Every structure is written in C-alpha cells, then in structure tokens.
Amino acid sequence: MSLAGTPQDSQGIAAEAAGCADTPILRERGQREVFCGLTGIIWLHRKIQDAFFLVVGSRTCAHLLQSAAGVMIFAEPRFATAIIEERDLAGLADANEELDRVVTRLIQRRPDIRMLFLVGSCPSEVIKLDLSRAAQRLSERFLPSVRVLSYSGSGIETTFTEGEDACLAALVPEMPTEPGTARSLLVVGALAEVVEDQFIRLFAALGVGPVRFLPSRRASELPAVGEGTRFLLAQPFLAGTARALEARGARHIPAAFPLGEEGTTAWLRAAAEVWGVSEERFAQATASGRERARAALANHRKTLDGKSIFFFPDSQLEVPLARFLSRELGMQPIEIGTPYLHRQHLAHELALLPATAKLVEGQHVDRQLDRCREARPDMTVCGLGLANPLEAEGLTTKWSIELVFSPIQGYDQAGDLAGLFARPLVRREKLMV
Ligand code: SF4
Numbered sequence: 001m002s003l004a005g006t007p008q009d010s011q012g013i014a015a016e017a018a019g020c021a022d023t024p025i026l027r028e029r030g031q032r033e034v035f036c037g038l039t040g041i042i043w044l045h046r047k048i049q050d051a052f053f054l055v056v057g058s059r060t061c062a063h064l065l066q067s068a069a070g071v072m073i074f075a076e077p078r079f080a081t082a083i084i085e086e087r088d089l090a091g092l093a094d095a096n097e098e099l100d101r102v103v104t105r106l107i108q109r110r111p112d113i114r115m116l117f118l119v120g121s122c123p124s125e126v127i128k129l130d131l132s133r134a135a136q137r138l139s140e141r142f143l144p145s146v147r148v149l150s151y152s153g154s155g156i157e158t159t160f161t162e163g164e165d166a167c168l169a170a171l172v173p174e175m176p177t178e179p180g181t182a183r184s185l186l187v188v189g190a191l192a193e194v195v196e197d198q199f200i201r202l203f204a205a206l207g208v209g210p211v212r213f214l215p216s217r218r219a220s221e222l223p224a225v226g227e228g229t230r231f232l233l234a235q236p237f238l239a240g241t242a243r244a245l246e247a248r249g250a251r252h253i254p255a256a257f258p259l260g261e262e263g264t265t266a267w268l269r270a271a272a273e274v275w276g277v278s279e280e281r282f283a284q285a286t287a288s289g290r291e292r293a294r295a296a297l298a299n300h301r302k303t304l305d306g307k308s309i310f311f312f313p314d315s316q317l318e319v320p321l322a323r324f325l326s327r328e329l330g331m332q333p334i335e336i337g338t339p340y341l342h343r344q345h346l347a348h349e350l351a352l353l354p355a356t357a358k359l360v361e362g363q364h365v366d367r368q369l370d371r372c373r374e375a376r377p378d379m380t381v382c383g384l385g386l387a388n389p390l391e392a393e394g395l396t397t398k399w400s401i402e403l404v405f406s407p408i409q410g411y412d413q414a415g416d417l418a419g420l421f422a423r424p425l426v427r428r429e430k431l432m433v
Pocket of ligand 1: 036037038057058060061062064120121122123153154155156
C-alpha cells in the first residue's frame with residue numbers, strides 16, 4: 001500500500017552534528033509513513049507537456065495515481081499503469097514481451113507523445129524487470145519520434161519527492177551539450193508556469209542569463225548543459241539530479257530556497273553574485289517584489305505569530321518551510337523531520353533555523369507520534385495517512401502533499417504559502433467558537 005512505508009533495518013537513534021551548522025540531528029530508522037516516488041508523476045505530467053509516464057506496476061500503483069491525480073481515464077491523461085498480473089509475477093509470461101506490446105499500442109494511440117518514461121514500482125523490482133534495458137530497446141524501435149527513458153518510483157527505493165529527482169536525473173544524459181564555456185543559468189526543479197514566468201522577468205531585470213529550466217515544458221526541447229552552466233536548485237530534493245548535472249560540467253550555485261521574501265531574495269542574490277550584478281541594480285529589480293511579499297505576509301502574521309509547528313518527514317521541503325515560517329511569520333518549529341537531510345544543499349537553510357528546533361532525519365513513526373502528542377503543537381505538517389487520526393485527537397494538521405502541488409516559490413506566492421498554514425488555524429478557531 002503506497003501510504004505505508006517500508007520498514008527499515010534498525011530502530012536505533014543517533015545524534016550527530018550537522019556538517020554545515022552546529023544543530024544536532026537526530027537520525028531515526030523505523031516504520032515510515034510517506035508516499036512513494038510515483039506521486040511525482042502527478043505534477044510532472046502536467047509540467048512536461050509532451051511526455052507520457054507509464055508505471056510498470058500493480059493495481060495498487062494504478063489506484064494511487066488515479067485517486068491522487070483525480071483525472072478521469074476518458075480525459076486521456078499522460079500517465080497510465082501497465083499492470084503486472086499474477087502470471088507475470090509467477091514467471092508464466094515474458095514480462096518484456098508484454099511490455100513491448102503495451103508500449104507499441106500506446107504509442108500508436110498517442111501520436112502526440114515525444115518522450116515515454118517507464119516508471120519502475122515495487123512489483124517491477126520484485127520480478128527484477130530491467131526497465132533501463134527495456135527503455136533502450138524501445139527507444140531503438142521508436143526513435144526519432146519517441147524517446148523512451150526509465151526511472152524508479154518504487155516505494156522500496158524512493159519517498160514522495162524523490163520520484164521527481166529520479167525523473168530529472170534520467171533527463172540529464174539526454175540534454176544536448178552546450179558548446180564552449182559561455183555562462184548560462186539553469187533553474188532545476190519543476191515549477192508552476194506562473195512561477196517560472198515571474199523568475200524569467202526577475203532574471204531579465206537583473207541581467208542574469210540566458211536562463212533555462214529543467215524540466216523544460218517540452219521534453220523534446222531539453223536545455224543544453226556544459227562547462228559554462230551554473231545551476232540553482234528550486235527544490236531541496238534534487239541531490240541525484242545535481243550530481244548528474246555536475247558530471248556534465250555544470251556548477252551548483254549554493255543558496256537558500258526561494259520560499260518567502262527572504263528565501264527568494266537570497267536565491268536571486270546567489271545568482272546575481274555569480275553574474276556580478278551591482279547592489280543598486282539588485283535592489284531596483286527586487287524592490288517591488290519584496291514589498292509585495294512583505295505586505296502579503298503581514299496579513300497572515302497575526303494568525304501564525306507565536307504558534308508552534310511540528311513537521312513529520314515527508315516532502316523534504318520541511319527545512320526551508322520551517323525557516324520561512326519561523327523567520328518571516330514568527331512560528332516556533334518544535335521538531336523538523338525530513339526523510340533525508342542534504343547538508344550541503346541545505347547549508348544556507350540550516351544556518352537560519354532557530355536553535356531550539358529539533359532536527360530529525362529519517363523516521364520512526366511511533367516514536368515521532370509520541371513526541372508530537374506530548375508536544376501538542378498548534379500545527380502538525382504530515383502526510384495524508386497521519387492527518388486524519390491526528391485531527392481526531394484534536395491536533396490541527398496541514399497535508400504536506402499540498403505544498404508540493406501548489407505554486408509556493410517566489411515573491412508573489414509568499415502570501416499564498418503563508419495562507420496555506422494560516423487557513424487550518426483560522427478554521428479550527430471558527431469551529432471552536
Ligand atoms: S510503487 Fe510500491 S508503494 Fe508505490 S503504489 Fe506501487 S506498490 Fe505501493
């Protein structure tokens with residue numbers, strides 16, 4: 001079942017010092033309650049408009065996608081599940097032949113598709129179906145009209161947002177090579193188009209560019225990468241993609257993430273510094289956005305100021321969110337759980353967290369539930385599986401999945417992001433009257 005996690009090997013807890021900040025980190029291994037990486041298809045299929053995601057999985061995988069995406073099958077969505085039946089699992093059918101048949105039928109039916117992702121799941125891992133070889137074989141058959149790639153979204157290997165990381169990492173070898181060493185900026189991580197357009201305008205005002213995005217809106221128009229590429233991560237869960245880009249010669253620009261007025265300014269400033277933009281030009285280009293963000297945040301500060309918040313590990317957005325909520329809205333993070341903590345990519349964020357917050361990497365859900373119940377936070381950020389039981393116990397919750405689906409980056413989304421946290425508190429107050 002996708003909502004249930006995979007039990008890990010140890011129940012041990014270890015504390016260690018963060019590499020980039022002195023904050024101690026509690027490392028937990030135990031039962032997890034996190035969606036699997038298939039979930040990423042729900043936002044990626046909307047973003048990459050000529051791609052199709054074919055999950056090679058079970059009925060459970062199909063149900064997860066169908067219910068989470070809320071798309072009717074007759075709407076011809078750009079994702080589907082090739083269901084592995086019992087006879088495949090029993091080795092009675094040749095899974096590769098079956099897959100080739102399904103893919104051929106799909107490509108004949110959908111001539112608009114330019115890139116097909118074969119997405120691995122728990123069942124395809126169990127029968128050891130080699131999807132990368134299948135993708136190679138099918139690419140040879142369908143190129144130049146359709147390229148076939150593969151990645152894993154299996155719950156055995158990935159949590160929730162790692163599906164996006166695996167998908168983008170699979171795209172990196174397909175990116176054309178940028179000739180020469182001319183500098184360009186690559187923004188990495190799926191962003192809503194409205195956010196992308198705002199950043200394009202801001203970088204133009206700063207004189208930073210050319211600017212490209214990964215993923216691109218069309219898989220057939222992937223950005224070039226090379227020695228001159230500098231990249232900014234727009235999401236904190238893209239460690240594999242960052243490594244793949246570095247292997248192609250690109251260099252990471254370390255920065256805080258573009259959440260809130262402060263995070264967006266720090267993120268833009270990091271690129272501006274690489275491009276040698278003057279302080280005056282930076283101030284001019286960002287002044288109105290900063291002002292709009294501050295004004296929008298002020299509306300929510302009165303609701304959120306002084307409220308305690310507890311994060312269960314889910315989306316890997318937890319650390320930047322805690323930084324934003326504590327520094328710009330006065331919230332008090334009690335515990336910040338995250339499935340993985342990439343010290344290097346989060347260095348700028350960790351340095352800004354309040355010293356009183358407990359940082360937890362990994363999950364032992366029972367122990368964390370005990371700590372949450374004891375702390376009785378004003379707000380708990382968690383996955384769907386935990387939200388209802390906690391609400392029934394009188395705790396106010398926020399679904400972390402909503403934070404990945406919503407446009408939350410940049411100046412003009414700062415108020416909406418704060419609103420996502422303020423709304424459940426306002427609703428509870430009203431219910432209590
Ligand atoms: S990939 Fe695994 S965890 Fe995810 S829906 Fe399929 S069976 Fe469940």
